Amino acid sequence: MIQLNRLTKTFKSGKGIFDVSFDVQQGEIFGFLGPNGAGKSTTIRHLMGFIRPEYGKAAINGMDCWMNSAEIQREVGYLPGEIAFPDGMNGRQFLHLLNGMRGMKDSSRQRQLIERLQFDVNTPIRKMSKGMKQKVGIVAAFMHDPSVLILDEPTSGLDPLMQNIFIELVLEAKERGATTIMSSHSFDEINRTCDRAGIIKDGRLIAVEDVKKLQLMQRKIFEVTVKTMEDIEQIRNSGLTVVSSEGLRIRIALQGSCDRFIQCLAECGVQDLNVHTQTLEEVFMHYYDRKVVKG
Amino acid sequence: MNKALFVSSFQRTAKLYGIFTALILFYLIVIIGMYTSSVEADPFEMLPEGMKDAFGLGAGMNGLTGFVASSFYGVSFVIFMMILCIMAANQLMAHLVDRGSMAYLLSTPVSRRKIATTQAAVLITGLFALTGIALGAGLLAAPLLAEQAEFDRHAFVQLNVTGFLLFFVISGYSFLFSSLFNDAKHSLAASGGLSVLFYMIHLIGNMTDNHEWLDYLTPLSLFEPAAIAAGEVNVALHAVSLGAAGIALYASAVYLFSRRDLPL
Known part of the structure; x- marks a missing residue:
């Protein structure tokens, strides 16, 4: 379980995080979103005990992240946003070092993960591509079956196939009861894994929402090319939200159910259909802006 | 101390x-070997007195031990070891923080205190070895290469023990800077700068007779x-004194x- 209580840290530049509070329950996957420099990594660094809070407290499994940082690591799997391994080693030596530092004798899970991610663990680290380093990082984060996962932009640098495997790993950990916090830019990733998501902007947590609720708020823009101008008229009169139209092409915004849209299209001659999905960040920002307007 | 980390860091240094x-x-x-060929001749004969004093060559030659002490331990040894201390200390801490790989060491149940102690142990063990x-x-080598020479083993042991302790101190402040700075460049500059300063004070202190107080400003005067x-x-x-300072x-x-x- 992860608890953040009024966590505050101001850097010399005036940036930082301010009054950040949220809980991640056991077995929950919490998505953490925000633009670059918003404070995602700073929050995660507090959880890892790299920096001391100026005010407030971060705790994992009831233990203070600063005071008991070493103790906490027994149960934590961490994937840094910018992976840097000690130089002059290959993947196997690095994982062996971590195994040793964790006092682990059994490396069967490690071998299993390497096989699943399909990479040559004997490659020297300096010769590894970004994606390959990411795979080594994923093995390091999962090899001790941690009950808490802290993942900073975990799928950057992975190809779609590997992203799928990664999501499977996170979901398997959840089934075992693991608590996860992951920062991400990918809507798909958050959509498929997270139960709740929070967004941070300029160091302040501005919203925490159920991902299901966010999916309902997500607008999809359909770009339809029809056969005749009558079809355009028909769509305009159907009560759907039309964003714009140009000749035989019309853009329709959809939120939630698609039934009415499908029914309407069934009566038209459709030449072409394209869909643009809002990113989760756009949804969040949209939602946040509206909240501000409403006061 | 953590054994796995010790072995890994030792291999890397x-x-x-x-x-x-x-x-x-x-x-x-x-x-x-040079001593055999030059026998009792002073290889620094032609140097001016002031310069001999600066490099600690003024005490004269007391057989082979004195020759080795003044011609190697007095200058080259100190400079090589200083460079080694600074580089190794930097590699063991500041470099890991600068590069970010320290994050991985800290993501294990080994506490910061233990990680730093282990890295310090690697540094000290290397210097000791x-x-x-x-x-x-x-x-x-002495009895083999310079058969007839008078070699004071006891003084030679003392020379190396005190030498090691001096580098315990120099590696100590290098390690301190390495643990304090986020940037490997700053750590190198601080420990390099301080070492040069200590060395300069040492030279000046040796050259002048009436500035003995300068000896208190540099650990080099203890060697x-x-x-x-x-x-x-x-x-x-x-x-x-050196041991305590270290x-x-x-x-x-x-x-x-x-x-x-830590900026990780």
Whole structure:
């Protein structure tokens, strides 16, 4: 379980995080979103005990992240946003070092993960591509079956196939009861894994929402090319939200159910259909802006 | 101390230590060999008095030990070892923080205090091994290469023990800077700058007779190879002072590293 209580840290530049509070329950996957420099990594660094809070407290499994940082690591799997391994080693030596530092004798899970991610663990680290380093990082984060996962932009640098495997790993950990916090830019990733998501902007947590609720708020823009101008008229009169139209092409915004849209299209001659999905960040920002307007 | 980390860090610094060990052994043996050919002649005869004093060559030559002490331990040894201390200390801490790989060490249940202690142990073990090897090589090579020479083994051991303790102090402040700075460049600049400063003070202090207070400003004044060879120094007192200073420096490095914010 992860608890953040009024966590505050101001850097010399005036940036930082301010009054950040949220809980991640056991077995929950919490998505953490925000633009670059918003404070995602700073929050995660507090959880890892790299920096001391100026005010407030971060705790994992009831233990203070600063005071008991070493103790906490027994149960934590961490994937840094910018992976840097000690130089002059290959993947196997690095994982062996971590195994040793964790006092682990059994490396069967490690071998299993390497096989699943399909990479040559004997490659020297300096010769590894970004994606390959990411795979080594994923093995390091999962090899001790941690009950808490802290993942900073975990799928950057992975190809779609590997992203799928990664999501499977996170979901398997959840089934075992693991608590996860992951920062991400990918809507798909958050959509498929997270139960709740929070967004941070300029160091302040501005919203925490159920991902299901966010999916309902997500607008999809359909770009339809029809056969005749009558079809355009028909769509305009159907009560759907039309964003714009140009000749035989019309853009329709959809939120939630698609039934009415499908029914309407069934009566038209459709030449072409394209869909643009809002990113989760756009949804969040949209939602946040509206909240501000409403006061 | 963490065994896995110790082994891994030792392997990664082994190359650096290896190069310096080879360099120092080469110098040491060449110098001992030179003694045979030049017998009792003073190779620094033509140097002006002031310069001889600056490099601590003024105490004169007391047989082979005195020759080795003044021509190797007085200058080259100190400079090589200083460079090694600074580079190794930087590699063991600041470099890992600068590069970000420290994050991985801290993501294990090994506390910061233990990580810093382990890295310090790697640094000290390397220096200990190096001076040990130099001592052994000297003791072996002297009777072989300079048969007729008068070689004071006892003074040669004292020379290496005090030498090791001096580098315990120099590596101590290098390790302290390495533990304090986020940027490897800053750590290098601080420990390099301080070392150069200490060395300059040492040179000036040796050259002038009426500025003895300068000796208190640099740890190098506690290591006087030529005087040790001549048996003119209270070695025990110097050794204890250096040892205490080294322990204080390492202890504060470990303490401060475990308390500070890390940019990982």
